[in-house]
Amino acid sequence: QVQLVESGGGLVQPGGSLRLSCAASGYIFSIQTMAWYRQAPGKQRELVAALTRSVSTNYADSYADSVKGRFTISRDNAQNTVSLQMNSLKPEDTAVYYCQLRAQRYSGSYPADYWGRGTLVTVSS
Numbered sequence: 001q002v003q004l005v006e007s008g009g010g011l012v013q014p015g016g017s018l019r020l021s022c023a024a025s026g027y028i029f030s031i032q033t034m035a036w037y038r039q040a041p042g043k044q045r046e047l048v049a050a051l052t053r054s055v056s057t058n059y060a061d062s063y064a065d066s067v068k069g070r071f072t073i074s075r076d077n078a079q080n081t082v083s084l085q086m087n088s089l090k091p092e093d094t095a096v097y098y099c100q101l102r103a104q105r106y107s108g109s110y111p112a113d114y115w116g117r118g119t120l121v122t123v124s125s
Contacts, residue, residue, distance in 0.1 A: 002026040002114045004099045009119030012095055016077075016123070017087045022099030024080040032111050033102040034075055038095035038121075049073040049084060052101070057072040067093075089123045096120050 008020040020036065034049035049071055051059040061073050072085040082099060099116040 002028060002101065002103065002105065004110070004114055004116035005099055006097065006099050006116045006119040007086045009097060009121045011122045011124065013125050014087055014089060014091055014123055016089050018121060020084040020086065020097055020098070020099075020121070021071065024082075024101055024103075024114070027102075027105065028080060028103045029109070030104040031101060031108050032074075032104070033100070036073060036084045037098045037100055037101075037102045038093075038120075039098070040092075040095040043095075045057060049095070051075055051082065058075075088120070089121075090093050091123045094121060 003025045004022055006020060006022045008018060012018050015050055022090060033050055034046045038048050039045040039047050042097050048062045051061050051073055054060050063071060070088045074090045075082045096118040101114045102111050104111050
């Protein structure tokens, strides 16, 4: 069973920074995508940033327009962790942030999506 556990959320003032981390446990054969989503109250869940495996073993990053230049997604291959560095935070960044993983459990298996339970980020003065 693959489990994802997020950490690093909290209360921060506008203009501040937070770093979210997501640790994956359980055996994973291959990861296609590691991503962060968020869901603000009364809104749909949206993709914030993603690392998607390319033709080689490299991963390409992508970002929602609303966070470009402020957020950076990264991963630690050895630890199967993905982080989201969030700078210049705005009140509209307030949301529950979820870690998502698309991965193969075993060679030849279909990729499946796994989700963490979320961590709350509140940006307020």
